[in-house]
Amino acid sequence: xxxxxxxxSTLSVQEGDSAVIKCTYSDSASNYFPWYKQELGKxxxxxxxxxxxxxxKKDQRIAVTLNKTAKHFSLHITETQPEDSxxxxxxxxxxxxxxxxxxxxxxxxxxxx
Amino acid sequence: DTGVSxxxxxxITKRGQNVTFRCDPISEHNRLYWYRQTLGQGxxxxxxxxxxxxxxxxxxxxxxxSAERPKGxxxxxxxxxxxxxxxxxxxxxxxxxxxxxKLFFGSGTQLSVL
Numbered sequence: 001x002x003x004x005x006x007x008x009s010t011l012s013v014q015e016g017d018s019a020v021i022k023c024t025y026s027d028s029a030s031n032y033f034p035w036y037k038q039e040l041g042k043x044x045x046x047x048x049x050x051x052x053x054x055x056x057k058k059d060q061r062i063a064v065t066l067n068k069t070a071k072h073f074s075l076h077i078t079e080t081q082p083e084d085s086x087x088x089x090x091x092x093x094x095x096x097x098x099x100x101x102x103x104x105x106x107x108x109x110x111x112x113x
Numbered sequence: 114d115t116g117v118s119x120x121x122x123x124x125i126t127k128r129g130q131n132v133t134f135r136c137d138p139i140s141e142h143n144r145l146y147w148y149r150q151t152l153g154q155g156x157x158x159x160x161x162x163x164x165x166x167x168x169x170x171x172x173x174x175x176x177x178x179s180a181e182r183p184k185g186x187x188x189x190x191x192x193x194x195x196x197x198x199x200x201x202x203x204x205x206x207x208x209x210x211x212x213x214x215k216l217f218f219g220s221g222t223q224l225s226v227l
Binding site for chain 2: 004006009032034036041042043044045046049089091093095098099100101102103104105106
Protein backbone atom coordinates (compact mmCIF):
# COMPACT_ATOMS: atom_id res chain seq x y z
CA UNK A 1 0.00 0.00 0.00
CA UNK A 2 0.86 3.68 -0.05
CA UNK A 3 3.35 5.13 2.43
CA UNK A 4 3.64 8.90 2.95
CA UNK A 5 6.58 10.49 4.74
CA UNK A 6 6.34 14.11 5.89
CA UNK A 7 9.05 16.50 7.11
CA UNK A 8 9.70 18.38 9.27
CA SER A 9 7.56 17.34 12.22
CA THR A 10 7.85 20.84 13.70
CA LEU A 11 8.52 24.13 11.96
CA SER A 12 8.95 27.44 13.74
CA VAL A 13 9.09 30.69 11.75
CA GLN A 14 8.78 34.42 12.30
CA GLU A 15 5.73 36.23 11.02
CA GLY A 16 6.29 37.24 7.41
CA ASP A 17 8.76 34.43 6.66
CA SER A 18 8.04 31.57 4.27
CA ALA A 19 7.40 28.00 5.36
CA VAL A 20 7.96 24.83 3.34
CA ILE A 21 6.69 21.36 4.23
CA LYS A 22 7.79 18.34 2.21
CA CYS A 23 6.24 14.94 1.60
CA THR A 24 7.28 11.84 -0.27
CA TYR A 25 5.08 8.97 -1.36
CA SER A 26 5.80 5.40 -2.40
CA ASP A 27 3.02 4.30 -4.76
CA SER A 28 3.56 5.49 -8.31
CA ALA A 29 -0.17 4.95 -8.97
CA SER A 30 -1.07 7.85 -6.64
CA ASN A 31 -2.21 10.84 -8.64
CA TYR A 32 -4.03 13.11 -6.20
CA PHE A 33 -2.27 15.01 -3.40
CA PRO A 34 -4.33 17.09 -0.97
CA TRP A 35 -3.07 19.17 1.95
CA TYR A 36 -5.04 19.63 5.15
CA LYS A 37 -4.80 22.13 8.00
CA GLN A 38 -5.87 21.03 11.47
CA GLU A 39 -6.44 23.57 14.21
CA LEU A 40 -6.71 22.62 17.85
CA GLY A 41 -9.94 20.80 18.63
CA LYS A 42 -11.03 20.61 15.01
CA UNK A 43 -10.89 18.09 12.21
CA UNK A 44 -8.53 18.48 9.23
CA UNK A 45 -9.71 20.99 6.62
CA UNK A 46 -8.66 20.83 2.99
CA UNK A 47 -6.63 23.90 2.00
CA UNK A 48 -5.20 23.00 -1.41
CA UNK A 49 -4.79 19.97 -3.63
CA UNK A 50 -2.92 19.02 -6.78
CA UNK A 51 -3.32 16.32 -9.40
CA UNK A 52 -0.50 14.54 -11.16
CA UNK A 53 -1.07 16.27 -14.49
CA UNK A 54 -0.08 19.59 -12.90
CA UNK A 55 3.34 20.57 -11.56
CA UNK A 56 2.34 23.53 -9.44
CA LYS A 57 -0.79 25.16 -8.08
CA LYS A 58 -1.21 28.44 -6.21
CA ASP A 59 -3.96 29.93 -4.09
CA GLN A 60 -3.06 33.33 -2.66
CA ARG A 61 -0.29 32.75 -0.10
CA ILE A 62 -0.16 28.98 -0.44
CA ALA A 63 1.24 26.88 -3.25
CA VAL A 64 1.90 23.22 -3.82
CA THR A 65 4.51 21.71 -6.12
CA LEU A 66 4.70 18.12 -7.35
CA ASN A 67 7.59 16.11 -8.76
CA LYS A 68 6.16 12.79 -9.95
CA THR A 69 9.51 11.43 -11.03
CA ALA A 70 10.96 11.85 -7.57
CA LYS A 71 7.61 11.09 -5.89
CA HIS A 72 7.63 14.17 -3.72
CA PHE A 73 5.42 17.17 -3.25
CA SER A 74 5.68 20.28 -1.11
CA LEU A 75 3.51 22.94 0.50
CA HIS A 76 4.76 26.52 0.42
CA ILE A 77 3.27 29.26 2.58
CA THR A 78 4.52 32.79 1.98
CA GLU A 79 4.17 35.84 4.24
CA THR A 80 3.18 33.66 7.18
CA GLN A 81 0.77 35.01 9.77
CA PRO A 82 0.07 33.87 13.34
CA GLU A 83 -3.25 32.41 12.20
CA ASP A 84 -1.32 30.02 9.96
CA SER A 85 -0.17 28.25 13.14
CA UNK A 86 -1.66 24.74 13.00
CA UNK A 87 -0.80 21.15 12.12
CA UNK A 88 -0.55 20.50 8.39
CA UNK A 89 -1.01 17.07 6.81
CA UNK A 90 -0.20 15.90 3.32
CA UNK A 91 -1.97 12.93 1.77
CA UNK A 92 -1.71 10.81 -1.35
CA UNK A 93 -4.04 8.49 -3.21
CA UNK A 94 -5.63 7.60 -6.53
CA UNK A 95 -9.26 8.68 -6.85
CA UNK A 96 -11.60 6.51 -8.85
CA UNK A 97 -12.79 3.16 -7.63
CA UNK A 98 -11.72 2.60 -4.05
CA UNK A 99 -10.21 5.92 -2.99
CA UNK A 100 -8.52 5.81 0.41
CA UNK A 101 -6.09 8.69 0.99
CA UNK A 102 -3.00 7.92 3.08
CA UNK A 103 -1.86 10.73 5.36
CA UNK A 104 1.56 11.86 6.51
CA UNK A 105 2.32 12.24 10.20
CA UNK A 106 1.83 16.00 10.17
CA UNK A 107 3.89 19.15 10.63
CA UNK A 108 3.24 21.49 13.51
CA UNK A 109 3.77 25.02 12.16
CA UNK A 110 4.32 27.77 14.71
CA UNK A 111 4.36 31.36 13.48
CA UNK A 112 5.80 33.80 16.01
CA UNK A 113 4.44 37.36 15.93
CA ASP B 114 -26.36 21.56 6.79
CA THR B 115 -22.99 23.20 6.89
CA GLY B 116 -20.64 20.29 7.40
CA VAL B 117 -19.92 16.89 8.87
CA SER B 118 -21.28 16.49 12.38
CA UNK B 119 -19.95 14.06 14.98
CA UNK B 120 -21.39 13.16 18.34
CA UNK B 121 -20.29 13.10 21.07
CA UNK B 122 -17.28 15.43 20.97
CA UNK B 123 -15.74 13.75 23.98
CA UNK B 124 -16.24 10.34 25.58
CA ILE B 125 -14.61 9.01 28.72
CA THR B 126 -15.17 5.37 29.48
CA LYS B 127 -13.77 2.60 31.60
CA ARG B 128 -11.84 -0.28 30.12
CA GLY B 129 -14.16 -3.07 29.07
CA GLN B 130 -17.17 -0.86 28.35
CA ASN B 131 -18.78 -0.48 24.94
CA VAL B 132 -18.98 2.89 23.22
CA THR B 133 -20.79 4.12 20.12
CA PHE B 134 -20.08 7.22 18.06
CA ARG B 135 -22.29 8.85 15.45
CA CYS B 136 -21.42 10.72 12.27
CA ASP B 137 -23.79 12.74 10.11
CA PRO B 138 -22.17 13.48 6.72
CA ILE B 139 -22.87 16.35 4.38
CA SER B 140 -26.30 15.47 3.04
CA GLU B 141 -25.49 14.93 -0.65
CA HIS B 142 -22.27 12.98 0.02
CA ASN B 143 -22.41 9.27 -0.77
CA ARG B 144 -19.05 8.26 0.70
CA LEU B 145 -18.33 8.19 4.41
CA TYR B 146 -14.97 7.43 6.00
CA TRP B 147 -13.83 6.67 9.52
CA TYR B 148 -10.26 7.51 10.53
CA ARG B 149 -8.43 7.28 13.85
CA GLN B 150 -5.87 9.84 14.97
CA THR B 151 -3.50 9.60 17.93
CA LEU B 152 -1.34 12.39 19.29
CA GLY B 153 1.42 13.37 16.91
CA GLN B 154 0.17 11.14 14.11
CA GLY B 155 -1.78 11.63 10.95
CA UNK B 156 -5.25 10.16 10.46
CA UNK B 157 -5.21 6.37 9.98
CA UNK B 158 -7.87 4.80 7.82
CA UNK B 159 -10.35 2.46 9.53
CA UNK B 160 -13.22 1.87 7.09
CA UNK B 161 -15.40 3.51 4.47
CA UNK B 162 -18.87 3.25 3.00
CA UNK B 163 -20.34 4.08 -0.34
CA UNK B 164 -24.00 4.63 0.32
CA UNK B 165 -24.92 1.84 2.74
CA UNK B 166 -22.26 -0.63 1.57
CA UNK B 167 -19.09 -1.00 3.62
CA UNK B 168 -16.46 -1.30 0.89
CA UNK B 169 -13.14 -1.41 2.72
CA UNK B 170 -11.89 -2.18 6.20
CA UNK B 171 -8.37 -1.65 7.47
CA UNK B 172 -6.45 -4.40 9.17
CA UNK B 173 -6.32 -1.93 12.08
CA UNK B 174 -10.03 -2.58 12.58
CA UNK B 175 -10.15 -5.47 15.05
CA UNK B 176 -13.28 -7.55 15.53
CA UNK B 177 -14.16 -5.34 18.52
CA UNK B 178 -14.90 -2.52 16.07
CA SER B 179 -18.03 -2.43 13.95
CA ALA B 180 -19.41 0.29 11.74
CA GLU B 181 -22.76 0.69 10.08
CA ARG B 182 -24.40 3.11 7.72
CA PRO B 183 -28.07 2.17 7.51
CA LYS B 184 -29.94 3.76 4.62
CA GLY B 185 -26.75 5.40 3.42
CA UNK B 186 -27.13 8.45 5.65
CA UNK B 187 -25.57 8.71 9.13
CA UNK B 188 -23.04 6.18 10.36
CA UNK B 189 -22.19 4.67 13.72
CA UNK B 190 -18.89 3.27 14.93
CA UNK B 191 -19.08 0.92 17.90
CA UNK B 192 -16.14 -0.29 19.95
CA UNK B 193 -16.83 -3.26 22.20
CA UNK B 194 -14.78 -4.15 25.30
CA UNK B 195 -12.71 -0.98 25.05
CA UNK B 196 -8.98 -1.10 25.81
CA UNK B 197 -6.65 1.72 26.81
CA UNK B 198 -5.05 1.50 23.36
CA UNK B 199 -8.35 2.56 21.84
CA UNK B 200 -7.88 6.06 23.26
CA UNK B 201 -7.71 8.35 20.24
CA UNK B 202 -9.58 10.91 18.19
CA UNK B 203 -12.08 9.21 15.87
CA UNK B 204 -12.65 11.28 12.76
CA UNK B 205 -15.43 10.97 10.24
CA UNK B 206 -15.21 12.38 6.72
CA UNK B 207 -17.54 12.43 3.76
CA UNK B 208 -17.16 13.01 0.05
CA UNK B 209 -19.12 12.84 -3.18
CA UNK B 210 -17.97 10.63 -6.04
CA UNK B 211 -18.51 11.87 -9.54
CA UNK B 212 -17.27 15.39 -8.96
CA UNK B 213 -14.10 15.21 -6.96
CA UNK B 214 -12.56 13.23 -4.13
CA LYS B 215 -12.27 16.02 -1.60
CA LEU B 216 -12.83 14.72 1.90
CA PHE B 217 -14.62 16.94 4.40
CA PHE B 218 -13.88 16.05 8.00
CA GLY B 219 -15.93 16.48 11.14
CA SER B 220 -14.42 17.74 14.39
CA GLY B 221 -14.01 14.22 15.72
CA THR B 222 -14.87 12.30 18.87
CA GLN B 223 -12.08 12.22 21.45
CA LEU B 224 -12.18 8.88 23.27
CA SER B 225 -10.39 8.37 26.57
CA VAL B 226 -10.35 4.85 28.02
CA LEU B 227 -9.42 4.76 31.70
